[in-house]
Amino acid sequence: MASGINLAVIPGDGIGPEVVAEGLKVLTAVLPSEVKLETATYDLGASRWHRTGETLPDEELERLKAHDAILLGAIGDPTVPSGVLERGLLLKLRFAFDHYVNLRPSRLFPNTPTPLAGRPDIDFVVVREGTEGPYVGNGGSMRTGTPAEVATEVSLNTAFGVERVVRDAFERAAARPAKKLTLVHKNNVLVHAGHLWKNTVDRVAREYPDITVDYLHVDAATIFFVTQPQRFDVIVTDNLFGDILTDLAAAITGGIGLAASGNINPTGAFPSMFEPVHGSAPDIAGTGKADPTATVLSVALLLRHLGYQAEAARIEDAVTADLAERDAAAPRTTEAIGDALAARVAN
Amino acid sequence: MASGINLAVIPGDGIGPEVVAEGLKVLTAVLPSEVKLETATYDLGASRWHRTGETLPDEELERLKAHDAILLGAIGDPTVPSGVLERGLLLKLRFAFDHYVNLRPSRLFPNTPTPLAGRPDIDFVVVREGTEGPYVGNGGSMRTGTPAEVATEVSLNTAFGVERVVRDAFERAAARPAKKLTLVHKNNVLVHAGHLWKNTVDRVAREYPDITVDYLHVDAATIFFVTQPQRFDVIVTDNLFGDILTDLAAAITGGIGLAASGNINPTGAFPSMFEPVHGSAPDIAGTGKADPTATVLSVALLLRHLGYQAEAARIEDAVTADLAERDAAAPRTTEAIGDALAARVAN
Ligand SMILES: CC(C)[C@H](C(=O)O)[C@@H](O)C(=O)O
Ligand SMILES: CC(C)[C@H](C(=O)O)[C@@H](O)C(=O)O
Numbered sequence: 001m002a003s004g005i006n007l008a009v010i011p012g013d014g015i016g017p018e019v020v021a022e023g024l025k026v027l028t029a030v031l032p033s034e035v036k037l038e039t040a041t042y043d044l045g046a047s048r049w050h051r052t053g054e055t056l057p058d059e060e061l062e063r064l065k066a067h068d069a070i071l072l073g074a075i076g077d078p079t080v081p082s083g084v085l086e087r088g089l090l091l092k093l094r095f096a097f098d099h100y101v102n103l104r105p106s107r108l109f110p111n112t113p114t115p116l117a118g119r120p121d122i123d124f125v126v127v128r129e130g131t132e133g134p135y136v137g138n139g140g141s142m143r144t145g146t147p148a149e150v151a152t153e154v155s156l157n158t159a160f161g162v163e164r165v166v167r168d169a170f171e172r173a174a175a176r177p178a179k180k181l182t183l184v185h186k187n188n189v190l191v192h193a194g195h196l197w198k199n200t201v202d203r204v205a206r207e208y209p210d211i212t213v214d215y216l217h218v219d220a221a222t223i224f225f226v227t228q229p230q231r232f233d234v235i236v237t238d239n240l241f242g243d244i245l246t247d248l249a250a251a252i253t254g255g256i257g258l259a260a261s262g263n264i265n266p267t268g269a270f271p272s273m274f275e276p277v278h279g280s281a282p283d284i285a286g287t288g289k290a291d292p293t294a295t296v297l298s299v300a301l302l303l304r305h306l307g308y309q310a311e312a313a314r315i316e317d318a319v320t321a322d323l324a325e326r327d328a329a330a331p332r333t334t335e336a337i338g339d340a341l342a343a344r345v346a347n
Numbered sequence: 348m349a350s351g352i353n354l355a356v357i358p359g360d361g362i363g364p365e366v367v368a369e370g371l372k373v374l375t376a377v378l379p380s381e382v383k384l385e386t387a388t389y390d391l392g393a394s395r396w397h398r399t400g401e402t403l404p405d406e407e408l409e410r411l412k413a414h415d416a417i418l419l420g421a422i423g424d425p426t427v428p429s430g431v432l433e434r435g436l437l438l439k440l441r442f443a444f445d446h447y448v449n450l451r452p453s454r455l456f457p458n459t460p461t462p463l464a465g466r467p468d469i470d471f472v473v474v475r476e477g478t479e480g481p482y483v484g485n486g487g488s489m490r491t492g493t494p495a496e497v498a499t500e501v502s503l504n505t506a507f508g509v510e511r512v513v514r515d516a517f518e519r520a521a522a523r524p525a526k527k528l529t530l531v532h533k534n535n536v537l538v539h540a541g542h543l544w545k546n547t548v549d550r551v552a553r554e555y556p557d558i559t560v561d562y563l564h565v566d567a568a569t570i571f572f573v574t575q576p577q578r579f580d581v582i583v584t585d586n587l588f589g590d591i592l593t594d595l596a597a598a599i600t601g602g603i604g605l606a607a608s609g610n611i612n613p614t615g616a617f618p619s620m621f622e623p624v625h626g627s628a629p630d631i632a633g634t635g636k637a638d639p640t641a642t643v644l645s646v647a648l649l650l651r652h653l654g655y656q657a658e659a660a661r662i663e664d665a666v667t668a669d670l671a672e673r674d675a676a677a678p679r680t681t682e683a684i685g686d687a688l689a690a691r692v693a694n
Contacts, residue, residue, distance in 0.1 A: 153537045
């Protein structure tokens with residue numbers, strides 16, 4: 001554990017700055033006074049792009065490397081062509097810092113809304129591969145804009161990349177009581193990538209005889225997410241399937257206002273990055289309606305990653321307690337929720 | 348309308364033969380005596396592959412072309428390596444017969460179970476592209492099985508292929524009261540394919556000023572499927588996203604026991620193929636537990652496609668009536684459900 005935390009903060013677009021402010025408030029409140037928190041805010045996102053045309057200049061990337069971790073709000077704005085900030089900033093960070101474990105826990109807290117009848121017990125974690133698959137940006141188009149256009153997207157998958165994230169998922173499953181790992185892919189259609197994933201899981205599984213291993217096609221997995229989410233413990237899956245499944249997971253566990261994520265480089269070679277699963281929600285930016293809880297829970301993941309287990313648990317307990325007392329008929333502002341959580345963790 | 352129907356039947360694997368038998372029973376019962384029904388059964392699927400190593404020989408493909416339509420049960424068996432039958436038979440048919448409109452209606456019938464609290468009104472149709480995208484089978488692997496393996500999957504998208512399915516979706520939206528079309532893609536990450544899809548929809552939209560057009564990323568779409576499915580009317584999407592979304596759609600509207608689909612070639616150049624969305628469910632094959640309703644509803648889609656509107660409506664009404672009287676505590680056998688539906692449509 002470091003004697004201090006040197007944190008990079010990328011507030012980003014839309015509600016990003018608002019939720020990040022509350023995340024930092026809670027982080028400051030939870031840290032013991034002997035842990036020094038240093039933060040550096042990076043001006044990256046839509047307004048920077050409009051001003052300078054830059055998404056993530058090399059010098060900024062270089063500076064970011066020096067931090068212990070990164071807290072990111074949200075990226076994306078309707079005034080910027082789709083893909084420019086996503087590919088040029090968010091995904092560039094995930095790839096440059098080799099965030100191969102995109103960790104997305106899902107838990108249905110008591111007293112939180114779910115669209116599912118019967119309020120099933122939900123407590124699983126998706127280990128989404130973060131540096132390969134259809135996200136690599138290998139594709140293009142020719143005769144663009146003409147009736148003869150052809151556009152491609154290439155999913156790249158390597159034994160190296162698949163095995164390291166699969167091993168991480170097995171380790172996480174081994175540390176959980178249910179000890180179950182489900183691989184989600186589509187190996188009856190995407191036979192080459194699917195074969196690599198399935199073979200890797202089968203091979204590594206031999207080293208973990210205590211873990212129950214299961215396979216589901218991605219389409220079938222979405223069915224079980226809504227009919228039987230209790231069956232999941234740890235899910236390991238590729239970048240795109242993980243993207244889709246974790247939004248669905250958020251939807252069934254109180255909505256994206258509560259879904260936290262970590263883009264983790266387990267080797268420590270580069271700083272890991274923590275961010276709410278939700279987007280920049282430009283429609284509610286500035287209204288005080290954004291729920292900062294997903295960011296606060298991402299701060300807990302950040303603390304866990306840096307070794308501050310007790311502080312992470314205090315934040316999670318505070319969120320549980322806060323959610324238990326929420327009254328859907330009396331919504332609080334972004335700031336009020338942040339204040340309440342900060343007060344709880346400080347006690 | 349033809350004076351008779353020359354139907355190819357591919358019962359396939361697992362519960363396929365059982366549900367197809369009931370589908371044919373209902374089809375026979377609904378047709379007026381002056382419409383002659385001829386059927387030819389094709390022995391394709393796992394047992395053929397085990398016997399001969401063949402999935403879909405060229406002569407069979409040639410013979411299939413002569414039919415007015417194809418009714419398919421289900422393909423896939425645990426004794427056959429994943430992908431062999433899916434790629435070699437089911438997808439081969441969809442591609443060879445240029446089934447570019449994979450039509451999958453979703454409706455929450457009264458008295459059917461849904462995992463969603465509050466039983467929202469659900470009545471939408473997914474127009475899934477059927478001949479392109481990540482399903483084209485363009486990919487491979489090298490150094491397979493070694494730590495240096497690389498596996499690729501290429502999504503191919505053409506202006507030709509996208510525009511024709513988008514136009515079909517607009518026509519379907521124009522014929523529905525809500526007149527709304529939602530494009531689902533992931534154009535902030537899959538920028539090349541996403542750009543082609545988005546541009547095509549925006550351009551064709553100008554010819555349909557009465558239709559409200561909307562765009563959602565696939566991850567966000569899964570959220571709305573469970574929190575606000577009423578917002579959807581017609582959805583147009585690519586082959587893989589359509590696969591995922593339609594299983595989720597089935598899950599929220601009574602399960603895959605009710606989800607029908609048509610693999611349609613609107614030009615009539617090749618026979619269209621109708622099949623339940625569910626798989627071969629080997630675990631319940633032979634037990635009489637399979638619900639043939641999805642196949643029966645697929646027969647209704649088949650009749651509509653061939654111009655038998657009244658007969659199609661009779662089947663849909665029979666299913667609605669049958670579902671309204673179902674008692675979850677007293678499940679009936681596959682055959683009993685088929686008998687009941689056949690009796691209803693005959694009246
Ligand atoms: C904004 C987008 C690029 C991103 C993704 O697709 O990974 C988001 O949906 C997420 O899940 O973090
Ligand atoms: C069996 C499989 C190849 C198929 C698909 O992926 O299209 C199925 O899931 C479907 O939706 O019809």
